[in-house]
Amino acid sequence: MSEHARPAPIAAPFWTPGVLVLTALMGIAAIFIAARFAGGLAAVTNLKQSHPWGLWIGIDVATGVALAAGGFTTAALAHIFGRHHYEAVTRPALLTAMLGYTFVSVGLFVDIGRSWAIWKPLVFWQPNSVLFEVAMCVVIYLHVLYIEFIPAAAERFGEKIKILGTLNRVLDKVMWVFIIAGVVLSCMHQSGLGSLMLIAPTKVHPLWYTPILPLLFLLSAIAVGYPMVVFETAIATTSLNLEDEMQILNPLTRVTVFLLGLYMAVKITDMAVRGTYSYLFDGSVQSRAFLTEMIAGVIVPWVMLLFPGVRRSRRWLFISCAMIVLGVALNRINVFLVSYSPPHATQSYFPSIGEIAVTAGLISGIIFFYRVAVTFLPVLSARPREVKP
Amino acid sequence: MQITRRSLFKIMGAAGGLSAIGSRAAAAENTSDDDYGCLADVGRCIGCRKCEMACSKVNALPPAQTSFEDMTVFDRNRRPDEAAFTVVNRYFSSRADERGQPVPAYIKVQCMHCLHPACASACITGALKKQENGAVTYNPSRCIGCRYCMIACPFQIPAYEFSDPLTPRVRKCTFCFENISKQGGLPGCAAICPVEALTFGTRSELLKIAHQRISEAPLEYVQKVYGEHEVGGTSWLYISKVPFEKLGLYPLPEKEIPHLTETIQHSIFAYMWAPITLFGILAGAMRFFNPQQMSGKPSQIQTEKEV
Structure with missing residues (x-):
C-alpha cells in the first residue's frame, strides 16, 4: 500500500489557457441560460410539442448520471470489497461523481x-x-456524495474550520453506512433511468425498447465506471503533468473486460431473443446509431482490452477506455433521443446552438471545479512527474 | 383524535416511503363503467369546426390565429397544441361519391382520457390525475414542468407552453371537467355538435350504442370501436366508415401503457425489499472483506502509519 503517495493538493498554476477556455465556455452557457429564463425554453431550445426532451435530458442528465458511475464502482471495489490497491483512485472518482451529480441537478433546473x-x-x-x-434517489445520493467527500475537505481545512473537523470525526464511525447507501442508491437510479423510457412502448424504437432496459442501464453504468476513471485520470495526470498511475489503472481494466463483456452478452442475447436484429441493417438513422453504439462503443474496445499489450500501453488503454465512455454516452443519447x-x-429534433452551448458549458463547469478541487484539496495521489533532462 | 382504518393506512403508506403498493390497485379502482365517455362517429362528422370554437370558448383559450369558419386549415394535418385542445383533421379515403369525387372523412382529435392514463402514471408529482367521472385533469400547482407526460402519452396529446419562461403549463383537453361534474352538464364540443357526431354519456352506454350502430350497418362501418380495448380502454371512443389507421388512429397494444413500468417499480420497491436486501448483502461483504471500514478505522489511517 505504501507504494502510493497520500492524496495531496496539486502545486500547479491554476489559470492555464485550458482553464481560460473552460471559463469562456461557462460564460457563454450562462448567457443562454439567462435567455432561457427570460424567454422560455422556446427562446433557446429546439424542443417542440412532438419532442419534449432534448439534448439537456439526453446528455446533461442521462449521460451525466451514467458517467458518474465511477464514484460508486470504485467505492464498492476499494471500501466494500477491500481492494485497497485502488484506494488512490477513489477520491478522484468520488469528486467526479459529486460534480457530475451537481451538474445533473443544474441541468435539470x-x-x-x-x-x-x-x-x-x-x-x-x-x-x-x-x-x-429516480429523482428521490438522485437527491439523496447527491447528499451522500457530499458527505463522503467531507474527509477530503477535513484533511485540508479540518484544523481551521473546527466544525468540519468535528463532523469528520463523527462521520468516521458511520461512514460505512453512507458508502453502502451510495452503492445501493446508485444501483436503484442507474436502473431507474433505464425504466424511464419504458413508459413509451409505441414511441421507442424496438432496437432499444426491451423490458430489461433497466438491467442494461445498470450493467452499462457498472461497466463504464472504471473506464471513466481511466479516461479522466489519464487526462488529469497528463494536463497536470503528474506521473501516470498505470500500475493502478491496468488491473482496473481487467475487471472491465469482464463487466463490459457481461453487458455485451446480455445486450446481444436480448436482441437475439426479441428478434430485433431484423432492424439492424434497414439503413435507418436508428439502425446506424445502434450499430455505432455497439461496434465502436462496446465490441471493438472490448476486443482491444483482451490484449495485454493494449492494457499495458498508456495510449491504447486511453483510446479503448475513451471508446467505452463515448459508447455509453451514445447509448444514453440513443435511448432518450434517437430512438x-x-x-x-412531422419534424425530427436536432439540438439548437443554445442547447449545445449550455451542455458544453455544464461539462466545462465539471472540469473547472474538478481543477479547483484538485488544486486546493487532497484528491489526487499521483506525484509530479520527474523533470526529464 | 380518532384514527380510522383508512387514515391508519394513510399513515402506514407514508411510513412505507417509496413502497406505495396500494396505489396501483387504487388507480384501477378509479375507473368503472359509470365513468363518462364520449363517442365520436367519424361517419357523421361534417367538418364544421364548431367543436373547436366551443372548446376555445369554454376553456378560455387564446384567440385562434384564423377564424373557425376558415376551412383552408384542413389542407394540412394539425395537432392539438397549447392554444387548441381539439382540432378536426380531414382525410380523403379511397371511397368515392356518385360523381366519383373522393369522400372526405373528418376526425376530431383530443385527449382520449385513457382508463389507465400513461401521463398520470408518469407524472412525478401527481399533477395529472384520472378523476372518478372519467376526465384526466391537470393541476398546474403541482407541475414542475418535466414534460414526462408528453413522453408517456401514446396519443401524443399533452402540449407545452414552451414560450413561457417561468410558469409554463401542460395544456390538454380537460373533458370540460367542471361542466360534466354538474348534473346534466356536457363538454363544450359535444354540446355544440350540430349533427350528433359526438355523443356524451357513460362509457358502458356509449359502447352499447357504438356496437349497435356498427352492427346495424355492417357494410358501411368498420367493425371495431377504437378505444374500447386500445391501451386498456379510453373514455373517448371512435367508430368510423374508414379504416382507423387512415385517420391517424394507429393500432395500439391492448395492454395499458403504464403496465410494465408500474410492475417493475412495484415489484422492486414493495416494502423496499430490493434496496434493503442489497444493503444487507453489501454490508455483509464489507464485514467480510474490509472489516476496518465498519469499525470506523478506514484503511487510509493505516496507510498513514505505513507511510
Whole structure:
C-alpha cells in the first residue's frame, strides 16, 4: 500500500489557457441560460410539442448520471470489497461523481419548465412514476456524495474550520453506512433511468425498447465506471503533468473486460431473443446509431482490452477506455433521443446552438471545479512527474 | 383524535416511503363503467369546426390565429397544441361519391382520457390525475414542468407552453371537467355538435350504442370501436366508415401503457425489499472483506502509519 503517495493538493498554476477556455465556455452557457429564463425554453431550445426532451435530458442528465458511475464502482471495489490497491483512485472518482451529480441537478433546473418548483416531488409523492423514484434517489445520493467527500475537505481545512473537523470525526464511525447507501442508491437510479423510457412502448424504437432496459442501464453504468476513471485520470495526470498511475489503472481494466463483456452478452442475447436484429441493417438513422453504439462503443474496445499489450500501453488503454465512455454516452443519447419517434411527428429534433452551448458549458463547469478541487484539496495521489533532462 | 382504518393506512403508506403498493390497485379502482365517455362517429362528422370554437370558448383559450369558419386549415394535418385542445383533421379515403369525387372523412382529435392514463402514471408529482367521472385533469400547482407526460402519452396529446419562461403549463383537453361534474352538464364540443357526431354519456352506454350502430350497418362501418380495448380502454371512443389507421388512429397494444413500468417499480420497491436486501448483502461483504471500514478505522489511517 505504501507504494502510493497520500492524496495531496496539486502545486500547479491554476489559470492555464485550458482553464481560460473552460471559463469562456461557462460564460457563454450562462448567457443562454439567462435567455432561457427570460424567454422560455422556446427562446433557446429546439424542443417542440412532438419532442419534449432534448439534448439537456439526453446528455446533461442521462449521460451525466451514467458517467458518474465511477464514484460508486470504485467505492464498492476499494471500501466494500477491500481492494485497497485502488484506494488512490477513489477520491478522484468520488469528486467526479459529486460534480457530475451537481451538474445533473443544474441541468435539470434549467430544463424543467418551472425551475422554482423543483422541490415539489419531495412533498407530492407519486410512487407509480419512475421519474419520481429516480429523482428521490438522485437527491439523496447527491447528499451522500457530499458527505463522503467531507474527509477530503477535513484533511485540508479540518484544523481551521473546527466544525468540519468535528463532523469528520463523527462521520468516521458511520461512514460505512453512507458508502453502502451510495452503492445501493446508485444501483436503484442507474436502473431507474433505464425504466424511464419504458413508459413509451409505441414511441421507442424496438432496437432499444426491451423490458430489461433497466438491467442494461445498470450493467452499462457498472461497466463504464472504471473506464471513466481511466479516461479522466489519464487526462488529469497528463494536463497536470503528474506521473501516470498505470500500475493502478491496468488491473482496473481487467475487471472491465469482464463487466463490459457481461453487458455485451446480455445486450446481444436480448436482441437475439426479441428478434430485433431484423432492424439492424434497414439503413435507418436508428439502425446506424445502434450499430455505432455497439461496434465502436462496446465490441471493438472490448476486443482491444483482451490484449495485454493494449492494457499495458498508456495510449491504447486511453483510446479503448475513451471508446467505452463515448459508447455509453451514445447509448444514453440513443435511448432518450434517437430512438424516440412519436407517431404524429412531422419534424425530427436536432439540438439548437443554445442547447449545445449550455451542455458544453455544464461539462466545462465539471472540469473547472474538478481543477479547483484538485488544486486546493487532497484528491489526487499521483506525484509530479520527474523533470526529464 | 380518532384514527380510522383508512387514515391508519394513510399513515402506514407514508411510513412505507417509496413502497406505495396500494396505489396501483387504487388507480384501477378509479375507473368503472359509470365513468363518462364520449363517442365520436367519424361517419357523421361534417367538418364544421364548431367543436373547436366551443372548446376555445369554454376553456378560455387564446384567440385562434384564423377564424373557425376558415376551412383552408384542413389542407394540412394539425395537432392539438397549447392554444387548441381539439382540432378536426380531414382525410380523403379511397371511397368515392356518385360523381366519383373522393369522400372526405373528418376526425376530431383530443385527449382520449385513457382508463389507465400513461401521463398520470408518469407524472412525478401527481399533477395529472384520472378523476372518478372519467376526465384526466391537470393541476398546474403541482407541475414542475418535466414534460414526462408528453413522453408517456401514446396519443401524443399533452402540449407545452414552451414560450413561457417561468410558469409554463401542460395544456390538454380537460373533458370540460367542471361542466360534466354538474348534473346534466356536457363538454363544450359535444354540446355544440350540430349533427350528433359526438355523443356524451357513460362509457358502458356509449359502447352499447357504438356496437349497435356498427352492427346495424355492417357494410358501411368498420367493425371495431377504437378505444374500447386500445391501451386498456379510453373514455373517448371512435367508430368510423374508414379504416382507423387512415385517420391517424394507429393500432395500439391492448395492454395499458403504464403496465410494465408500474410492475417493475412495484415489484422492486414493495416494502423496499430490493434496496434493503442489497444493503444487507453489501454490508455483509464489507464485514467480510474490509472489516476496518465498519469499525470506523478506514484503511487510509493505516496507510498513514505505513507511510
